[in-house]
Amino acid sequence: MPASSSQKPYRVGRSRTGLGLFATKPIKKGTKIIRYFGPLLDSKKKDEDAIENKYLFELTNRWTIDGSIRENVARYINHACRPNAESDVKPRKRKVFIRAIKDIEPGDEINYDYGTDYFKAYLKPIGCKCDACEKKRKKKRAEARAERLRLKEKAERKAKREAEKLAEMRARQRKASAKKAAKANGKLGNGNTSNGAALNGNGLNGKALNSKALNSKALNGKHLNGHSLTAAAGKRVAPLKRGAARVLQA
Numbered sequence: 122m123p124a125s126s127s128q129k130p131y132r133v134g135r136s137r138t139g140l141g142l143f144a145t146k147p148i149k150k151g152t153k154i155i156r157y158f159g160p161l162l163d164s165k166k167k168d169e170d171a172i173e174n175k176y177l178f179e180l181t182n183r184w185t186i187d188g189s190i191r192e193n194v195a196r197y198i199n200h201a202c203r204p205n206a207e208s209d210v211k212p213r214k215r216k217v218f219i220r221a222i223k224d225i226e227p228g229d230e231i232n233y234d235y236g237t238d239y240f241k242a243y244l245k246p247i248g249c250k251c252d253a254c255e256k257k258r259k260k261k262r263a264e265a266r267a268e269r270l271r272l273k274e275k276a277e278r279k280a281k282r283e284a285e286k287l288a289e290m291r292a293r294q295r296k297a298s299a300k301k302a303a304k305a306n307g308k309l310g311n312g313n314t315s316n317g318a319a320l321n322g323n324g325l326n327g328k329a330l331n332s333k334a335l336n337s338k339a340l341n342g343k344h345l346n347g348h349s350l351t352a353a354a355g356k357r358v359a360p361l362k363r364g365a366a367r368v369l370q371a
């Protein structure tokens with residue numbers, strides 16, 4: 122191992138999810154990068170079948186590689202939904218190799234697809250952190266942000282329109298009530314005249330009263346006339362009578 126360590130095209134380094142395996146040299150597509158290895162577990166043996174960790178690599182129904190040992194550097198390789206490497210499984214040899222499926226550049230993180238079972242059991246519940254899924258999430262977040270912004274702008278435009286409508290309505294109302302007030306003032310003028318008419322009516326009433334008074338006067342007049350007539354008649358008739366009598370006498 123130490124003799125070939127300088128020839129290894131990879132190193133362990135920090136990745137998004139903790140540690141990962143990174144290329145230190147260009148790796149051509151199709152190249153075996155590293156072997157995934159560890160003790161073989163026999164599912165027919167109860168104690169071996171009971172072993173549970175995240176580094177188990179199932180070769181067949183019976184055999185599983187326990188890759189959790191420190192020496193298995195390949196265990197640092199993270200899962201990716203669109204990987205640049207794959208696990209090349211040799212069930213009969215009970216061996217697994219990680220092989221490049223793309224040209225990998227120095228600095229690139231090496232990854233392979235862990236498979237559906239692992240994905241469902243470990244990655245889906247916490248959300249896959251691979252580049253493809255992060256990109257998808259980033260895109261979704263950007264779309265959600267754009268949608269929120271669109272809705273916010275729509276709401277703002279609506280609020281602005283409503284405010285404008287309200288302002289317009291209030292202006293119309295003010296205009297209308299100003300018109301009404303102007304009309305009402307005009308009516309009040311008429312009202313004054315009608316009040317004047319009423320006053321006139323009062324005047325008429327007054328007239329009526331006057332006429333009543335006149336009537337009473339008339340009555341008085343009649344009365345007076347009656348009196349005067351009697352008085353005058355008496356007075357007038359008498360001198361006339363006296364005169365006549367006097368004339369007649371003379």
Ligand SMILES: [Zn+2]
Binds near residue numbers: 201202250254
């Ligand atoms: Zn993913």
